[in-house]
Amino acid sequence: MLAADPVLVDVVPAASVMPHLADRMILHAGPPIGWERMCGPMRGAVTGIAVFEGWARDLAEAEGLAGEGAFVFEPNHHHDAVGPMTGMTTKSQWVMVVENRKFGNRAYCTVNEGLGKVMRFGGNDDEVLDRLRWLRDVLGPALGRALRECGGVPLKNLVARGLTMGDEMHQRNVACSGLFLRALAPVLARTSGAREELARALAFIASNDQFFLNIAMALGKAIMDPVRDIEGSSVVTAMCRNGTDFGIRVSGCGDEWFTAPVEQPRGLYFPGYTEADANPDMGDSTIVETIGLGGFAMAASPAVAGFVGAGSAADAAIFTREMGEITLASNPEWTIPSLDYQGVPTGIDIRLVADSGITPTINTGIAHRKPGVGQVGAGVVNAPLACFTQAVRAFADRMGVR
Amino acid sequence: MMAVIVNLVRKGFYLDSVGLMRMSREIAGMDGVEDAALMMATPANREIMRHAGVLAAEGDMAAASDLVLAVRARDEAVAHQVLREAEALLDRPRRSNAEAAQWRPRSLRAAQAARPSLNLALISVPGEYAVAEARKALGRGLDVMIFSDNVPIGDEVELKTEARAMGRLVMGPDCGTAIIGGAPLCFANRVPRGSIGIVGASGTGTQEVSCLIARHGGGISHAIGTGGRDLKEAVGGITTLMAMDMLDRDPGTETIVLVSKPPAASVVQTVRRRVAESGKRFVICFLGSDGIDLPTNAVAASTLRDAALLALGRTVSAPRQPGHGGGSAGRIVGLFAGGTLCAEAQIILQRAGLAVASNVPVPGASATGGPGHLLLDLGDDEYTRGRPHPMIDPSVRDEPLAAALRDPANAVVLIDVVLGHGGHADPAGAVADVLKRHRGPGPVVVASVTGTDEDPQGLAGQIARLEAVGVEVQPSNADAAEAACAHLDQTHGR
Numbered sequence: 031m032l033a034a035d036p037v038l039v040d041v042v043p044a045a046s047v048m049p050h051l052a053d054r055m056i057l058h059a060g061p062p063i064g065w066e067r068m069c070g071p072m073r074g075a076v077t078g079i080a081v082f083e084g085w086a087r088d089l090a091e092a093e094g095l096a097g098e099g100a101f102v103f104e105p106n107h108h109h110d111a112v113g114p115m116t117g118m119t120t121k122s123q124w125v126m127v128v129e130n131r132k133f134g135n136r137a138y139c140t141v142n143e144g145l146g147k148v149m150r151f152g153g154n155d156d157e158v159l160d161r162l163r164w165l166r167d168v169l170g171p172a173l174g175r176a177l178r179e180c181g182g183v184p185l186k187n188l189v190a191r192g193l194t195m196g197d198e199m200h201q202r203n204v205a206c207s208g209l210f211l212r213a214l215a216p217v218l219a220r221t222s223g224a225r226e227e228l229a230r231a232l233a234f235i236a237s238n239d240q241f242f243l244n245i246a247m248a249l250g251k252a253i254m255d256p257v258r259d260i261e262g263s264s265v266v267t268a269m270c271r272n273g274t275d276f277g278i279r280v281s282g283c284g285d286e287w288f289t290a291p292v293e294q295p296r297g298l299y300f301p302g303y304t305e306a307d308a309n310p311d312m313g314d315s316t317i318v319e320t321i322g323l324g325g326f327a328m329a330a331s332p333a334v335a336g337f338v339g340a341g342s343a344a345d346a347a348i349f350t351r352e353m354g355e356i357t358l359a360s361n362p363e364w365t366i367p368s369l370d371y372q373g374v375p376t377g378i379d380i381r382l383v384a385d386s387g388i389t390p391t392i393n394t395g396i397a398h399r400k401p402g403v404g405q406v407g408a409g410v411v412n413a414p415l416a417c418f419t420q421a422v423r424a425f426a427d428r429m430g431v432r
Numbered sequence: 433m434m435a436v437i438v439n440l441v442r443k444g445f446y447l448d449s450v451g452l453m454r455m456s457r458e459i460a461g462m463d464g465v466e467d468a469a470l471m472m473a474t475p476a477n478r479e480i481m482r483h484a485g486v487l488a489a490e491g492d493m494a495a496a497s498d499l500v501l502a503v504r505a506r507d508e509a510v511a512h513q514v515l516r517e518a519e520a521l522l523d524r525p526r527r528s529n530a531e532a533a534q535w536r537p538r539s540l541r542a543a544q545a546a547r548p549s550l551n552l553a554l555i556s557v558p559g560e561y562a563v564a565e566a567r568k569a570l571g572r573g574l575d576v577m578i579f580s581d582n583v584p585i586g587d588e589v590e591l592k593t594e595a596r597a598m599g600r601l602v603m604g605p606d607c608g609t610a611i612i613g614g615a616p617l618c619f620a621n622r623v624p625r626g627s628i629g630i631v632g633a634s635g636t637g638t639q640e641v642s643c644l645i646a647r648h649g650g651g652i653s654h655a656i657g658t659g660g661r662d663l664k665e666a667v668g669g670i671t672t673l674m675a676m677d678m679l680d681r682d683p684g685t686e687t688i689v690l691v692s693k694p695p696a697a698s699v700v701q702t703v704r705r706r707v708a709e710s711g712k713r714f715v716i717c718f719l720g721s722d723g724i725d726l727p728t729n730a731v732a733a734s735t736l737r738d739a740a741l742l743a744l745g746r747t748v749s750a751p752r753q754p755g756h757g758g759g760s761a762g763r764i765v766g767l768f769a770g771g772t773l774c775a776e777a778q779i780i781l782q783r784a785g786l787a788v789a790s791n792v793p794v795p796g797a798s799a800t801g802g803p804g805h806l807l808l809d810l811g812d813d814e815y816t817r818g819r820p821h822p823m824i825d826p827s828v829r830d831e832p833l834a835a836a837l838r839d840p841a842n843a844v845v846l847i848d849v850v851l852g853h854g855g856h857a858d859p860a861g862a863v864a865d866v867l868k869r870h871r872g873p874g875p876v877v878v879a880s881v882t883g884t885d886e887d888p889q890g891l892a893g894q895i896a897r898l899e900a901v902g903v904e905v906q907p908s909n910a911d912a913a914e915a916a917c918a919h920l921d922q923t924h925g926r
Contacts, residue, residue: 146476298450298456301469334450344534
């Protein structure tokens, strides 16, 4: 994990890099789930993406097709990919490519759609679909050209700087989004064909404090994939949720998912919304906690700690120190100034979780429980302990321990 | 009546969105407010406010770098009042509560990472988990004290054998008292440091000996607990022997006191051999087993009080001869919080020629219901099942004490009051309250207080509370038991 060297190298159509991503296949966030158990926002996103792909004329037809089993659902994680919230990935969407240059593997994530009404929160109206079309037809190709031109943007150092600027890379990506834009803007200007197109691209990235989240997620996936399938390793390689189940994978347990019902986030709501509107926790974005960011790096981002507590720097530090109890190391390159440059806690060990009863803290956005509404708040949620205790039992079986 | 929407714009005022969301929630909860928002006026945020029905024209015209205070309220007056309060919230000085929040490690691993010099783990979890936790601690290079009870003896043997192979000490299970390097652990008293080491299989025995040593001007190097079963045949005194080795090696320890109930015969021999190998002076107090043949560097003490005095190099008076005739009408009832104190009292009564019954009888005494004077250990399982130990919650003794005071058959009521860390804040007060409620004539109440003036409860104050309600307070548990016998003698005009 610590040796990884993730670089954002390209943006390409999903089908061109995911050989098993077939027509009428929809990749979703979290562990495997079928249409019948999907939550509201996930269903909303499925119908929207089916219209976007041209598999249905409208949302109603898409819903009917989904109910008839016309679509194949698979987790992003089965395709070297991750996706935020509902996490929709289909063949003609464009995905960012993060290459782990130390190990040669690649991971993928779609481009962040911005704030407001978006598909990752279950939005599916014309505004949402039009934006997806623009990402596919304009921004995706433009970003790809720029990244190829400059040979990619190295991410490890960028994240390190973001941490010192108050980002924890899950709820807060302000600094990293800015740093990324600063790195890419000159190349984008050089490779862009039209001035208006360039202006819109720059404005789109600049207006979205969470633009970097999807990059951080692909980076997380690229860092964790080489850690998979190490015999005898009890390190968590993925945490994710589909709005119904929370799932984890463990290095020494192959591709097995350990799942439990997902929990409800505790947090703050936008005006007009309350807990009653909130959907249970959702998304592959917990990959950032898996690599020691997000809730694990709370001390870097006291503002984010305010979602659950008093929000003082001291409160934020407690979250990070507590995550130190369930991780194997601290990252010497990703450090937190307010903790005297202590590194972020890295490498969740299922044994330490089961032993201490301390579960990973996750910073998260909160989606409306009805499809199509979008984000209604943000907060903190814990991974369910049951995932880890199941994993410890399975791990013990594999190791021949009783 | 129609609700009103009022917006206030602060030009070029930035505040973090989380802070704003918390303030929004605060003002949205105010009286007469339907909804409210404090947001930077970015296009996305204006959209949210429009959807929430709190955006007015002023807010809609604000720039992304402006802060909008938006409220929808019952009437204009409320709206403006709320916005004034929101502004006050915005402008109030920030308090730092850096001191308020303090991280406390929840696992041994994290505690050790935070303080690498830590070398002892104190384990107090339900018995079924205690051994697993102890193994973890041992594996992390820590010596272990196990307060938990209900650990099967087979597990104790395994654990102690493993620990011995690693060169580490396991105090317990069911180890209630230790003082290591001056630090009192679990139920222990604040005693000065000094040259006397204690190896104790019993909690209150170690407390009584260490306090008496302190009150006579001596001090304790270390008091090492072993757990109540360490000197049983099965365990073979593993911890006792290791503790003896440690104190033998410790340059600060000159005299070593062993305190226990009578050990298994085979273990006595092992301990005796170990004593003989040592160059240090030993005081052996195996309560209830007089007449052990000891090497020349050891003396036997028949009571906890004598153990303390002998450890200090004082002489002790020979046991009083049985002086009391049978057939007395009055009875002694002892109600003890300390199990070893109860045992010591039984021994003293027997030595005075009295028949004794107890729920935890020493050799020679009969079980409860048998003839003679009744001495009860209220810390025994039958009294503590589902409730705290009387040292933690002295009210366990209230009802039996009140009953003993009322019973005309009782001539003397004998009690102990145990102070120290881990114990109740005012155990003497609990006794005093019961006595104050008692009306009419009653038996003499004789007590001793195990503790020091440095203890959280304070020895002098606790004695004063007892004396204020007419309790006769003796300087030690043994003295109290002897005084109880003497009261019987007087009662019967011998």
